[in-house]
Amino acid sequence: MKKQTLLYTLFILAFNCANKKKEAPITRTYVEESHSYAKPNEAVIKHLDLDIVVDFETEVITGTASYAIENYEASEIVLDSKFLDIIRTEVDGRPNKFELGSFDEQLGQALRIPISKDTKQVTVHYKTTDKTEALQWLSPQQTADKKHPFLFTQGQAILTRSWIPIQDSPQIRITYDAKVVVPKELMAVMSAENPKQKTVDGVYNFEMKQPISPYLIALAIGDLEYKAVSNRTGVYAEKSMVDKAQAEFIDMEKMVVAAENLYGDYDWDQFDVIVLPPSFPFGGMENPRLTFATPTVIAGDKSLTSLIAHELAHSWSGNLVTNATWNDFWLNEGFTVYFEIRIMEALYGKDRANMIALIGRQDLEEEVEGFKDEPEMTKLKLDLSNKNPDDGMNSIAYDKGYLFLRTLEEKVGRDTFDAFLKNYFKTNAFSTVTTESFIDYLNSNLLEPNGITFNTEEWIYQPGIPDNQSIIVSNKFENAEKTLQYYLDTKAVDVSKTQDWTTQEWVHFIRNFPETVTTDDLLRLDNAFDFTNATNSHIAMVWYEQAINHDYHGNDVDQKIEDFLIRVGRRWYVSTLFKAFKKADKAEKALAIYEQSRPNYHSVTVNTIDVLLGYDKE
Template structure:
């Protein structure tokens, strides 16, 4: 008995020791397939970046210094891709390092030798011509055509191509930066930013709140700032400032509306920089400074839901972040839901429902595209061995939104709003995976209010469950009747379209009958001059239909080519290239792409390369 008691006592002491160790060292990180880092052994906590931006050589060169939390490790691993690592220091002294074999998706593991007491590391490095996050633009590729421009795009795993870093979304760090640029240019980052140029081209930045590495962002160009309110404003090239300021003049109202819904804005400043048209996304939610495409400047504020979307990311994505890219829907589904709520407050339920209805149509098209790979229609993905960009589609955005809207309609808006506000507060400045979210949902909404809901089916099964919320729009029903009337009467009545929003026009164009005749397309184009639309969204869907229906009137072929050469927004150009491919016109697409590709950021180019089989 004494022997057994002694053994039990030792076991208790061992368990206690293990428990104490777990509580006094690095908290557990989830193993994920898109980073070489092993943060449970040693993890970065703060970055001091000191770099020079060289437009002549088109490289960034300098050093990245990190404070680290060290679990008595002999090595810390960073992610690096297409970087030249010149030397490394640990606590101020040179140390040895090595790079693993190159992986096409992930790059190299940068393995740095440290000791159990190491608290700081510094990596001296420079970028290369292959660096995927950076796009260097010649003056002629900018709006003002007088100075070069540089911007970064880190999502999903591209920050490692311009900074050696532990490039996983579950790792959150603060950062300071010193950036040297040519004296006639201004640098801005996802941090506290200058409002005017410095005389010597030296800029200093501070991000006091911990963020995931994909949100570290830099832009350099001949830009100016114009405030909208004391916490919102616009950066843009000189010729774009006034247009952007007018287009985004509701930004302060958006922030106030968002705060009224789900709690205080946590980042002090919400600014937007309008980038050159090669920017690959509509917007990127870099904290304090959203990066935006000029394609949303329509002159009538009709495309500003994109700004509401990026603002919503200040809560879902930046404040509460997906732990891995398999959980990307937690960033985007929540953000689309929040976006729709902001739009409803500012512009009414009709506008919000039209946006949601378009998203529902996008989702249907996406699901059809995944008919041979239905697992890709699940919210929770398995992207091991794949580029996380593969999960950045309408499933995460629009199925995620539909799941949350269905939850809201099931629980009731008041209960659901209380749940979401609690969710953001409880998980602020942390990361979360799908399984943890499901537990929180069960405990704080479903079980709490005795609500039955098919959560597992929505998240872990392919397709759309039968209990989905039905999104309707009376305005869209009117649009559909208008199409039928134009075709039936062989005539256009412009009074029926007089007060249409962009969303109504998009629905109009996207819902032409499959057998619409060329004469009807000519009639519609002559009436509304859609081929020459200044609204990029309307132009994009019209060009898709022109390709689908073999329409060549009004010099539309030239306009399509010009659009694809000028615009680098991935969604827009991929929609048009897909239309070419779908209609057996890949040769036409490739001829245009050969002219356009050099204007695209790598994010867009990689997608179109795969789509068209370009080599």
């Protein structure tokens, strides 16, 4: 009997071992990512505890990044790091060794930390350096009030790794807590729950409960004040700017309501905007709960607030449902432009929405022409291997993506398309999507159930713009063109014809100057409308571009252009003007201005203009 029991036990053990070997492998939920060293299918971060001290005198952030991890019995966890001083690491609270891989100019270094299959937490002690790309330290003179220094971060696309060692891929979503210590006269705010007033001791604690991609972790520090617009919207800015910002963005709550009416609840609790100093490289950055915005959007008449609608729309397309890789970037921006224009239509009417869309269509035409030698860059789904993901952040993703969705809407009908999009955001909330998974969702939930044939593959995987594109028209733009022609033909300017024009009409008017326009014509228009001294940054930018294109030098415009380029760091604006200089064979003048303006720009803008002008960093 004992012998039989022993044999039976051995049989059961052998059977279990054999079956254990046959168990299904761990499900690999993350796709291959060319812009991150992380191996999330082996070990992935899930929550960050950040504890940092910000020193404005040395311009260094020092602290720790501690991660709760999900571990698939891995022998190491790999983080991304760039231009960071890694001091030491810990695993489950115990000191541990680490290894930094070879340096790559775009990706930085792999930070490899050995772990065991039971490891639950890793901690990195580190400092930023003077090469850290995400940070811009500003002197008091570079701020609006000129009294205190300022700091802001810019993480998109792969710069968060330069101020926090992290798995810097958009498909990796984490929650985070942070303790940030700053000089007591300053306020710190993040893409998280934020204070409304300064603390006494300069210590700030933050919590982001919803999982976000690393590029959306953001920090700003300055002499800030807060003013509410509604119980869930408001603005942060320096004292001299906060009232202007509140007045300019007074429709924020209406925008949130309009967005919710379209595509479902706003899932981030609070929607605030911080107006940063003018060196901020983008129009806006959709950091959850706290959009970062350029002061160039403050025109005094709410005419440029489509940017706020755009960043709000990202709360669904981008923040809630995120591109899995930077090759899929159009899923963030094409959807967001579509959503932005729908918000603007709901609040301000179809005429204004169509004008915004048509300006984007013009930008797209110029972008396609600019890529005539690289047609593959005009595809929606890109292959950015061995390239900076910033290379794909252009009008193709934004405006071709929008045009694809607008064309699709016209094909299936607005009500059907709205129901589809609302369900898409709800189904994929707090997750990431590849282009291929979107196409599968589109086919299964919109095209096939409705018996609709659409050239999706051509739109996404082929260069250029398909023939079945939506045609955007604007009667107001046609009137602007006729008015311009009248002024040029009669050599007379009747300002009563333009007194009710929007920013979009003025931009279209200026953009449509013919090649034959003379400097006398430009002077006449400038004297009538004072374009050279325009306080609206978009109007000023397109006017300065035309002044460069047509060799116009009236009304001290050359000095105004130089002042604009030194003061404003918004990449779109400055790259447009430097391109114009280059096209007009005025590269020497452009480089002279750039020598002065470069120290005021964020690294995102610097990297673009360095390449554009062939700037010698040495």
